[in-house]
Amino acid sequence: MNIINKIKKNIRDVYDFPKKGIVFKDITPVLKNPLLCSEIVNELSKSINPQITHIVGVESRGFLFGLPLSIQNNISFILIRKKGKLPYKTVGLDYDLEYGSASIEMNFGDINSGDKVIIHDDLLATGGTALAAAKLLTDQGAEVMGFSFLIELEFLKGREKLQKVSRNINSIVKY
Numbered sequence: 001m002n003i004i005n006k007i008k009k010n011i012r013d014v015y016d017f018p019k020k021g022i023v024f025k026d027i028t029p030v031l032k033n034p035l036l037c038s039e040i041v042n043e044l045s046k047s048i049n050p051q052i053t054h055i056v057g058v059e060s061r062g063f064l065f066g067l068p069l070s071i072q073n074n075i076s077f078i079l080i081r082k083k084g085k086l087p088y089k090t091v092g093l094d095y096d097l098e099y100g101s102a103s104i105e106m107n108f109g110d111i112n113s114g115d116k117v118i119i120h121d122d123l124l125a126t127g128g129t130a131l132a133a134a135k136l137l138t139d140q141g142a143e144v145m146g147f148s149f150l151i152e153l154e155f156l157k158g159r160e161k162l163q164k165v166s167r168n169i170n171s172i173v174k175y
Contacts, residue, residue: 003039007150007173010036019099025151025175027061027122040172041068044120044148047170048073052145054117056080058133059104061122065150069120078110078117080133091140095132104132113141120148124171127158134165146170 001009010033012026030036044065048055052075057066059081070077083092083103092105111117119133124147134144146168152159154174162169 003036003043004173006036007040011151011173025123025153027064027150030150031064037065037068040065040150041072043172044069044150044170045072047146047148047168048075048118049116049145049168051116052118053115054078054111054142055148056106056117056119056133056137058119058121058129059085062120064122066120066148069148078106080104080106080119080136091136093132093136093139095128095135097126097128102129102132104129104136106136111137111140111142115142116145117142118146118148119144122150124149124152124158124162124169125156127156127161130158131161131165134162138165151175 010030012029014024014026017024054076055066055070056078057063067077083105089108090105091108094103119130130147144165146166147162149171152171152174159169
């Protein structure tokens with residue numbers, strides 16, 4: 001069985017979460033399978049360019065595979081979190097989503113001009129959060145070399161938004 005089928009077999013659909021009409025793709029069953037998690041990190045590693053200086057994980061599920069991805073490739077890992085979650089001096093960005101607004105932050109000084117980053121999250125839906133992360137990083141002088149996801153919901157067309165930043169968009173499973 002190939003990795004796509006293995007992942008799909010372990011994804012749980014949760015209906016009407018976080019609100020009515022949404023089918024949430026729950027990756028927690030995947031996390032119970034360490035061999036599959038290792039395969040996922042290996043698969044995501046295939047798209048890592050040697051020029052990359054940082055993997056940036058977006059809260060919170062972007063940390064789950066982002067950190068192992070950075071360790072396997074000997075690349076620095078940086079957190080982007082929801083506002084108020086980091087104890088150090090931060091730089092942040094407020095942005096709009098299709099259902100409201102949100103704020104993200106990262107530690108001040110984690111990114112320098114000329115750094116080359118991959119933004120990793122578990123799922124690409126409409127692309128709003130990944131696009132905001134890209135803006136936060138580019139505002140500090142980083143170059144976004146691409147995006148990495150475990151899952152992509154193609155019907156929400158998030159890829160189209162992200163292609164304005166980078167055409168290097170890697171997602172293993174597409175729905």
